[in-house]
Amino acid sequence: MEDISLHILDVVENSVDAGARRIEILLAEDASADLLLLEIKDDGKGMDEETIRLVTDPFFTTKTVRRIGLGLPFLKQAAEECSGGFSISSEKGRGTTVSASFKRSHIDRKPLGDVGATMMVLIAGNPDIDFLFHYRRDDYDYKLDTREIRDELDGVPMNSPEVLKALRKDIDKGLGAEENQMEETHG
Amino acid sequence: MARLTIEDLKRIKEEYKSTLTLREGGSRAKVTVHMGTCGIAAGARKVMEALLDEIKKSEVKDVIVTTSGCAGLCSKEPMATVEIINEAPVKYVQLNEEKIRKIFQEHVLNGKIVEGFALVMGSETAY
Numbered sequence: 001m002e003d004i005s006l007h008i009l010d011v012v013e014n015s016v017d018a019g020a021r022r023i024e025i026l027l028a029e030d031a032s033a034d035l036l037l038l039e040i041k042d043d044g045k046g047m048d049e050e051t052i053r054l055v056t057d058p059f060f061t062t063k064t065v066r067r068i069g070l071g072l073p074f075l076k077q078a079a080e081e082c083s084g085g086f087s088i089s090s091e092k093g094r095g096t097t098v099s100a101s102f103k104r105s106h107i108d109r110k111p112l113g114d115v116g117a118t119m120m121v122l123i124a125g126n127p128d129i130d131f132l133f134h135y136r137r138d139d140y141d142y143k144l145d146t147r148e149i150r151d152e153l154d155g156v157p158m159n160s161p162e163v164l165k166a167l168r169k170d171i172d173k174g175l176g177a178e179e180n181q182m183e184e185t186h187g
Numbered sequence: 188m189a190r191l192t193i194e195d196l197k198r199i200k201e202e203y204k205s206t207l208t209l210r211e212g213g214s215r216a217k218v219t220v221h222m223g224t225c226g227i228a229a230g231a232r233k234v235m236e237a238l239l240d241e242i243k244k245s246e247v248k249d250v251i252v253t254t255s256g257c258a259g260l261c262s263k264e265p266m267a268t269v270e271i272i273n274e275a276p277v278k279y280v281q282l283n284e285e286k287i288r289k290i291f292q293e294h295v296l297n298g299k300i301v302e303g304f305a306l307v308m309g310s311e312t313a314y
Contacts, residue, residue, distance in 0.1 A: 013223070016254075063257055066259050121232050160203060161246075166199060
Protein backbone atom coordinates (compact mmCIF):
# COMPACT_ATOMS: atom_id res chain seq x y z
CA MET A 1 0.00 0.00 0.00
CA GLU A 2 1.38 3.37 -1.00
CA ASP A 3 -0.24 5.50 1.64
CA ILE A 4 -2.43 5.45 4.73
CA SER A 5 -5.63 6.27 2.83
CA LEU A 6 -5.31 2.94 0.97
CA HIS A 7 -4.81 1.08 4.26
CA ILE A 8 -8.02 2.72 5.51
CA LEU A 9 -9.92 1.55 2.43
CA ASP A 10 -8.56 -1.96 2.83
CA VAL A 11 -9.30 -2.36 6.55
CA VAL A 12 -12.77 -0.81 6.23
CA GLU A 13 -13.59 -3.38 3.54
CA ASN A 14 -13.05 -5.99 6.31
CA SER A 15 -15.70 -4.20 8.38
CA VAL A 16 -18.05 -4.25 5.39
CA ASP A 17 -17.47 -7.99 4.98
CA ALA A 18 -18.18 -8.43 8.69
CA GLY A 19 -21.66 -7.04 8.13
CA ALA A 20 -21.11 -3.69 9.87
CA ARG A 21 -23.94 -1.15 9.74
CA ARG A 22 -21.89 1.69 11.15
CA ILE A 23 -18.16 2.24 10.75
CA GLU A 24 -16.24 4.97 12.57
CA ILE A 25 -12.90 6.12 11.26
CA LEU A 26 -10.69 8.35 13.40
CA LEU A 27 -7.57 9.91 12.00
CA ALA A 28 -5.68 12.08 14.47
CA GLU A 29 -2.48 14.00 13.99
CA ASP A 30 -0.76 15.32 17.06
CA ALA A 31 2.32 17.41 16.30
CA SER A 32 3.38 17.96 19.90
CA ALA A 33 3.34 14.23 20.65
CA ASP A 34 4.71 13.51 17.14
CA LEU A 35 1.96 10.99 16.64
CA LEU A 36 -0.45 9.90 13.94
CA LEU A 37 -3.27 7.69 15.07
CA LEU A 38 -5.70 5.67 12.99
CA GLU A 39 -8.64 3.91 14.54
CA ILE A 40 -11.34 1.99 12.71
CA LYS A 41 -14.30 0.82 14.75
CA ASP A 42 -17.20 -1.22 13.43
CA ASP A 43 -20.32 -2.92 14.73
CA GLY A 44 -19.82 -6.00 12.59
CA LYS A 45 -19.93 -9.59 13.71
CA GLY A 46 -16.66 -9.42 15.65
CA MET A 47 -14.13 -12.16 16.27
CA ASP A 48 -13.39 -14.69 18.96
CA GLU A 49 -10.04 -14.62 20.78
CA GLU A 50 -8.49 -17.29 18.64
CA THR A 51 -9.29 -15.35 15.47
CA ILE A 52 -7.96 -12.05 16.88
CA ARG A 53 -4.69 -13.83 17.59
CA LEU A 54 -4.50 -15.11 14.02
CA VAL A 55 -5.51 -12.09 11.92
CA THR A 56 -2.06 -10.53 11.75
CA ASP A 57 -0.64 -13.79 10.48
CA PRO A 58 -0.39 -13.43 6.68
CA PHE A 59 -1.32 -17.07 6.28
CA PHE A 60 -4.64 -16.62 8.00
CA THR A 61 -7.71 -15.47 6.08
CA THR A 62 -11.47 -15.97 6.09
CA LYS A 63 -11.47 -15.95 2.30
CA THR A 64 -12.27 -19.13 0.51
CA VAL A 65 -10.67 -18.19 -2.80
CA ARG A 66 -7.13 -17.89 -1.45
CA ARG A 67 -5.23 -18.94 1.64
CA ILE A 68 -3.47 -15.64 2.26
CA GLY A 69 -4.75 -12.46 3.90
CA LEU A 70 -2.49 -9.45 3.88
CA GLY A 71 -4.68 -6.48 4.79
CA LEU A 72 -4.06 -6.32 8.54
CA PRO A 73 -0.44 -7.60 8.40
CA PHE A 74 0.33 -4.77 5.94
CA LEU A 75 -1.13 -2.13 8.26
CA LYS A 76 0.75 -3.60 11.24
CA GLN A 77 3.96 -3.55 9.26
CA ALA A 78 3.38 0.06 8.12
CA ALA A 79 2.92 1.14 11.74
CA GLU A 80 5.84 -0.84 13.15
CA GLU A 81 8.19 0.40 10.43
CA CYS A 82 7.90 3.89 11.86
CA SER A 83 8.09 3.20 15.60
CA GLY A 84 4.33 2.88 15.89
CA GLY A 85 2.05 0.25 17.27
CA PHE A 86 -0.88 -1.86 16.25
CA SER A 87 -3.73 -3.40 18.18
CA ILE A 88 -7.08 -5.07 17.67
CA SER A 89 -9.89 -5.52 20.09
CA SER A 90 -13.03 -7.38 19.23
CA GLU A 91 -16.02 -9.00 20.74
CA LYS A 92 -18.03 -11.66 19.01
CA GLY A 93 -21.40 -10.26 17.98
CA ARG A 94 -20.45 -6.71 18.97
CA GLY A 95 -17.80 -5.46 16.59
CA THR A 96 -14.12 -4.85 16.07
CA THR A 97 -11.74 -1.94 16.60
CA VAL A 98 -8.43 -1.77 14.76
CA SER A 99 -5.87 0.81 15.89
CA ALA A 100 -2.56 1.76 14.37
CA SER A 101 -0.21 4.49 15.52
CA PHE A 102 2.70 6.01 13.67
CA LYS A 103 5.57 8.27 14.68
CA ARG A 104 4.44 11.21 12.60
CA SER A 105 7.87 12.60 11.67
CA HIS A 106 9.44 9.19 10.99
CA ILE A 107 11.15 9.06 7.61
CA ASP A 108 9.33 5.83 6.77
CA ARG A 109 5.90 7.07 7.84
CA LYS A 110 3.63 6.77 4.83
CA PRO A 111 1.85 9.94 3.70
CA LEU A 112 -1.87 10.24 4.39
CA GLY A 113 -2.71 10.03 0.70
CA ASP A 114 -6.08 10.86 -0.75
CA VAL A 115 -8.36 10.20 2.22
CA GLY A 116 -11.23 11.97 0.43
CA ALA A 117 -11.05 9.46 -2.42
CA THR A 118 -11.11 6.57 0.05
CA MET A 119 -14.22 7.91 1.81
CA MET A 120 -15.88 8.56 -1.52
CA VAL A 121 -15.28 5.03 -2.77
CA LEU A 122 -16.48 3.56 0.54
CA ILE A 123 -19.68 5.60 0.59
CA ALA A 124 -20.38 5.02 -3.12
CA GLY A 125 -19.83 1.28 -2.81
CA ASN A 126 -21.76 0.90 0.45
CA PRO A 127 -24.53 3.53 0.42
CA ASP A 128 -26.52 1.80 3.16
CA ILE A 129 -23.71 1.75 5.72
CA ASP A 130 -23.29 4.71 8.08
CA PHE A 131 -19.81 6.17 8.11
CA LEU A 132 -18.40 8.55 10.66
CA PHE A 133 -15.20 10.14 9.50
CA HIS A 134 -13.42 12.03 12.25
CA TYR A 135 -10.24 13.96 11.61
CA ARG A 136 -8.25 15.75 14.25
CA ARG A 137 -5.11 17.80 13.81
CA ASP A 138 -3.94 19.27 17.10
CA ASP A 139 -6.81 21.60 18.10
CA TYR A 140 -8.57 21.34 14.77
CA ASP A 141 -11.51 18.98 14.58
CA TYR A 142 -13.61 17.78 11.64
CA LYS A 143 -16.43 15.25 11.61
CA LEU A 144 -18.59 13.92 8.83
CA ASP A 145 -21.40 11.60 9.80
CA THR A 146 -23.28 10.15 6.85
CA ARG A 147 -26.13 9.14 9.15
CA GLU A 148 -26.91 12.80 9.89
CA ILE A 149 -26.68 13.64 6.20
CA ARG A 150 -28.86 10.68 5.26
CA ASP A 151 -31.57 11.88 7.66
CA GLU A 152 -31.59 15.32 6.04
CA LEU A 153 -31.61 13.90 2.52
CA ASP A 154 -34.89 12.13 3.10
CA GLY A 155 -34.61 9.21 0.70
CA VAL A 156 -31.98 10.47 -1.73
CA PRO A 157 -29.42 7.64 -1.96
CA MET A 158 -25.96 8.40 -0.60
CA ASN A 159 -24.41 7.12 -3.82
CA SER A 160 -26.18 9.52 -6.17
CA PRO A 161 -23.62 11.66 -8.00
CA GLU A 162 -24.92 14.94 -6.51
CA VAL A 163 -24.51 13.68 -2.95
CA LEU A 164 -21.09 12.14 -3.61
CA LYS A 165 -19.85 15.36 -5.13
CA ALA A 166 -21.00 17.41 -2.14
CA LEU A 167 -19.51 14.92 0.32
CA ARG A 168 -16.19 14.85 -1.50
CA LYS A 169 -15.96 18.62 -1.40
CA ASP A 170 -16.79 18.67 2.28
CA ILE A 171 -14.23 16.01 3.20
CA ASP A 172 -11.46 17.61 1.15
CA LYS A 173 -12.16 20.95 2.80
CA GLY A 174 -12.41 19.30 6.20
CA LEU A 175 -9.02 17.68 5.75
CA GLY A 176 -7.55 21.00 4.71
CA ALA A 177 -5.89 19.06 1.90
CA GLU A 178 -3.68 21.85 0.53
CA GLU A 179 -2.59 23.08 3.92
CA ASN A 180 -1.70 19.57 4.94
CA GLN A 181 0.39 18.85 1.88
CA MET A 182 2.34 22.05 2.39
CA GLU A 183 3.10 20.99 5.89
CA GLU A 184 4.22 17.55 4.81
CA THR A 185 6.53 18.94 2.15
CA HIS A 186 8.14 21.55 4.32
CA GLY A 187 7.96 20.11 7.71
CA MET B 188 -17.49 20.62 11.95
CA ALA B 189 -19.25 19.64 8.77
CA ARG B 190 -19.35 22.38 6.17
CA LEU B 191 -22.29 20.91 4.36
CA THR B 192 -25.24 23.01 5.41
CA ILE B 193 -28.88 22.03 5.66
CA GLU B 194 -29.47 24.35 2.67
CA ASP B 195 -26.94 22.38 0.60
CA LEU B 196 -28.70 19.16 1.42
CA LYS B 197 -32.12 20.63 0.66
CA ARG B 198 -30.88 21.77 -2.72
CA ILE B 199 -29.53 18.28 -3.46
CA LYS B 200 -32.86 16.80 -2.43
CA GLU B 201 -34.77 19.11 -4.78
CA GLU B 202 -32.41 18.37 -7.66
CA TYR B 203 -32.75 14.67 -7.06
CA LYS B 204 -36.53 14.75 -6.90
CA SER B 205 -36.72 16.73 -10.14
CA THR B 206 -35.00 13.86 -11.97
CA LEU B 207 -36.80 11.12 -10.10
CA THR B 208 -39.00 10.10 -13.00
CA LEU B 209 -35.86 9.16 -14.91
CA ARG B 210 -34.85 6.76 -12.17
CA GLU B 211 -38.05 4.85 -11.77
CA GLY B 212 -37.10 2.08 -14.17
CA GLY B 213 -34.69 0.55 -11.64
CA SER B 214 -31.15 -0.38 -12.47
CA ARG B 215 -30.11 -1.64 -15.86
CA ALA B 216 -26.48 -2.39 -15.15
CA LYS B 217 -24.27 -3.17 -12.19
CA VAL B 218 -20.51 -2.73 -12.09
CA THR B 219 -18.60 -4.39 -9.26
CA VAL B 220 -15.05 -3.22 -8.60
CA HIS B 221 -12.98 -5.81 -6.74
CA MET B 222 -11.69 -4.03 -3.65
CA GLY B 223 -9.70 -6.64 -1.75
CA THR B 224 -6.18 -5.95 -0.49
CA CYS B 225 -4.77 -7.14 -3.81
CA GLY B 226 -7.15 -4.95 -5.83
CA ILE B 227 -6.47 -1.87 -3.73
CA ALA B 228 -2.70 -2.35 -3.93
CA ALA B 229 -2.99 -2.68 -7.71
CA GLY B 230 -5.00 0.53 -8.14
CA ALA B 231 -8.68 -0.40 -7.74
CA ARG B 232 -9.52 2.90 -6.04
CA LYS B 233 -8.45 4.90 -9.10
CA VAL B 234 -10.51 2.56 -11.29
CA MET B 235 -13.57 3.11 -9.10
CA GLU B 236 -13.05 6.88 -9.07
CA ALA B 237 -12.83 6.93 -12.87
CA LEU B 238 -16.02 4.89 -13.06
CA LEU B 239 -17.89 7.25 -10.70
CA ASP B 240 -16.63 10.15 -12.79
CA GLU B 241 -17.95 8.55 -16.00
CA ILE B 242 -21.35 8.01 -14.39
CA LYS B 243 -21.47 11.61 -13.25
CA LYS B 244 -20.47 12.92 -16.67
CA SER B 245 -22.85 10.71 -18.64
CA GLU B 246 -25.71 11.53 -16.24
CA VAL B 247 -27.05 7.97 -16.41
CA LYS B 248 -29.28 7.11 -13.48
CA ASP B 249 -29.65 3.37 -13.88
CA VAL B 250 -26.13 2.08 -13.27
CA ILE B 251 -25.19 0.72 -9.85
CA VAL B 252 -21.58 0.65 -8.70
CA THR B 253 -20.52 -1.58 -5.87
CA THR B 254 -17.40 -3.22 -4.45
CA SER B 255 -16.47 -6.79 -3.60
CA GLY B 256 -13.50 -8.61 -2.12
CA CYS B 257 -10.70 -10.68 -3.55
CA ALA B 258 -11.82 -13.05 -6.30
CA GLY B 259 -8.72 -15.22 -6.08
CA LEU B 260 -7.01 -13.89 -9.20
CA CYS B 261 -4.79 -11.36 -7.42
CA SER B 262 -2.26 -11.15 -10.24
CA LYS B 263 -4.99 -9.96 -12.61
CA GLU B 264 -6.13 -7.07 -10.43
CA PRO B 265 -7.56 -4.48 -10.68
CA MET B 266 -10.67 -6.31 -11.81
CA ALA B 267 -14.29 -5.35 -12.34
CA THR B 268 -17.41 -7.28 -13.25
CA VAL B 269 -20.05 -5.77 -15.52
CA GLU B 270 -23.56 -7.15 -15.31
CA ILE B 271 -26.15 -5.90 -17.77
CA ILE B 272 -29.69 -6.95 -16.93
CA ASN B 273 -30.60 -10.29 -18.55
CA GLU B 274 -27.06 -10.84 -19.79
CA ALA B 275 -24.21 -12.95 -18.45
CA PRO B 276 -21.69 -11.07 -16.27
CA VAL B 277 -18.34 -10.21 -17.81
CA LYS B 278 -15.14 -10.01 -15.76
CA TYR B 279 -12.54 -7.50 -16.83
CA VAL B 280 -8.93 -7.80 -15.70
CA GLN B 281 -5.78 -5.70 -15.30
CA LEU B 282 -7.69 -2.47 -15.47
CA ASN B 283 -6.65 1.13 -15.24
CA GLU B 284 -8.54 4.41 -15.49
CA GLU B 285 -8.51 4.50 -19.30
CA LYS B 286 -9.69 0.91 -19.64
CA ILE B 287 -12.62 1.30 -17.25
CA ARG B 288 -13.70 4.49 -19.03
CA LYS B 289 -13.70 2.62 -22.33
CA ILE B 290 -15.60 -0.30 -20.78
CA PHE B 291 -18.17 2.11 -19.39
CA GLN B 292 -18.68 3.84 -22.74
CA GLU B 293 -18.77 0.68 -24.86
CA HIS B 294 -20.17 -2.06 -22.65
CA VAL B 295 -22.25 -0.33 -19.97
CA LEU B 296 -23.69 2.39 -22.21
CA ASN B 297 -23.73 0.63 -25.59
CA GLY B 298 -23.88 -3.05 -24.69
CA LYS B 299 -20.76 -4.01 -26.62
CA ILE B 300 -18.34 -6.17 -24.63
CA VAL B 301 -14.74 -4.92 -24.75
CA GLU B 302 -13.22 -8.27 -25.64
CA GLY B 303 -9.61 -7.18 -25.34
CA PHE B 304 -9.92 -6.48 -21.61
CA ALA B 305 -12.20 -9.37 -20.66
CA LEU B 306 -10.88 -12.32 -18.69
CA VAL B 307 -12.29 -14.98 -20.93
CA MET B 308 -14.73 -15.26 -23.78
CA GLY B 309 -16.85 -18.25 -24.69
CA SER B 310 -16.79 -21.65 -23.07
CA GLU B 311 -14.58 -22.48 -20.14
CA THR B 312 -14.34 -26.16 -20.98
CA ALA B 313 -12.42 -27.59 -23.91
CA TYR B 314 -13.99 -30.61 -25.58
